[in-house]
Amino acid sequence: MQDPLRRFKADIFQALAHPTRIAILELLGEGELSAGALIEKLGMEQANVSQHLAVLRAKQLVTNRKVGNQVFYSVRDPIIIEVLRLMRSFFHAHLKEAMGMLDEMQKDLAESGR
Amino acid sequence: MQDPLRRFKADIFQALAHPTRIAILELLGEGELSAGALIEKLGMEQANVSQHLAVLRAKQLVTNRKVGNQVFYSVRDPIIIEVLRLMRSFFHAHLKEAMGMLDEMQKDLAESGR
DNA sequence: CTGGAATATTCGCATGTGGTAATATACATT
DNA sequence: AATGTATATTACCACATGCGAATATTCCAG
Structure with a gap:
């Protein structure tokens, strides 16, 4: 169950x-x-x-x-919107690490482009 | 951005x-x-x-x-737990359709098993 | 330093997911 | 009926994900 x-x-x-x-x-x-x-x-x-x-x-x-x-x-269902809103605050709470992740993503992107 | x-x-x-x-x-x-x-x-x-x-x-x-x-x-971050909690209420709010989806999933499972 | 736990990583394979191009469907207008 | 517009579906391909089996790493005990 x-x-x-x-x-x-x-x-x-x-x-x-x-x-x-x-x-x-x-x-x-x-x-x-x-x-x-x-x-x-x-x-x-x-x-x-x-x-x-x-x-x-x-x-x-x-x-x-x-x-x-x-x-x-x-x-x-507005709950879904609420979930997205929560994710926004999660994002803001972890802005720095998120930036790090974005950097990684960009690096990966650049490498795959070579 | x-x-x-x-x-x-x-x-x-x-x-x-x-x-x-x-x-x-x-x-x-x-x-x-x-x-x-x-x-x-x-x-x-x-x-x-x-x-x-x-x-x-x-x-x-x-x-x-x-x-x-x-x-x-x-x-x-407790926000994640909060998101899961919200998903629980979403589930309860849509229990019937959810059951339908679960039925489908079980049917699919049964068919693939034949 | 050797053996044995606890945990992590790698490999190979099967399946799932996302994209574009092409095609189909449904409705509205003439 | 014929055409045009809005939307959905299908077919195909490239790539990502999840799993078990095997292997590696890390740390502790002796």
């Missing part, structure tokens, strides 16, 4: 574990948006954004309603 | 996105534990637990101190 619950939580975190999906949720946190509006604000490929929306839908983190030609998305 | 921040958050969520690591953090939430104690409580392979601990260390979610032969782990 313990493990399935944790699998469920892990799946939710998995859904949150992508910068684009975080961006989507943060944008939706301010209110409902159409898929097209999201694509425009993110400045990314249509198919790509649509796939990320599919992930968020599958894990029930967002709801959508169709209006004619368009599909409007919104965050299903 | 926006994207690296989200990449950082996504990385943290990624670290949380595994049932074993969630179990580890929940156990550590109640107080410091040695690697050995964790392995015993989890009832999993030593190497496997050690690898998950390595992930949590890399993302700085836990700290460790060596005492002689042993290594004691603890949660680095």
Whole structure:
């Protein structure tokens, strides 16, 4: 009984574990948006954004309603926004180490570019 | 400047996105534990637990101190525990759909077993 | 310094995830 | 019906992740 619950939580975190999906949720946190509006604000490929929306839908983190030609998305439960808010404070609390991690990431990026 | 921040958050969520690591953090939430104690409580392979601990260390979610032969782990920032607590309320709020998801998972499991 | 715990790391493999390009679907307008 | 627009899905490929088995490291006891 313990493990399935944790699998469920892990799946939710998995859904949150992508910068684009975080961006989507943060944008939706301010209110409902159409898929097209999201694509425009993110400045990314249509198919790509649509796939990320599919992930968020599958894990029930967002709801959508169709209006004619368009599909409007919104965050299903404000708890998710709250989680993201907490992560922001976590980030601020660990700004220094985070910078270190970012440096590492940039180094890795540079190396792989050579 | 926006994207690296989200990449950082996504990385943290990624670290949380595994049932074993969630179990580890929940156990550590109640107080410091040695690697050995964790392995015993989890009832999993030593190497496997050690690898998950390595992930949590890399993302700085836990700290460790060596005492002689042993290594004691603890949660680095209570915010993480708070995030897990929020996820619990999320789970309860969506118990029904969650059950549905678990059913799906079990079906998938059963099918792959045939 | 040798043997034995406790823990970490490496390797090889199977599976999962993310991206783009191409295609499909659904609705609206004419 | 035919075309155009908004969105979703599929196919394919590169890369990341998780696991067990084996090996390495670190520290203590004798």
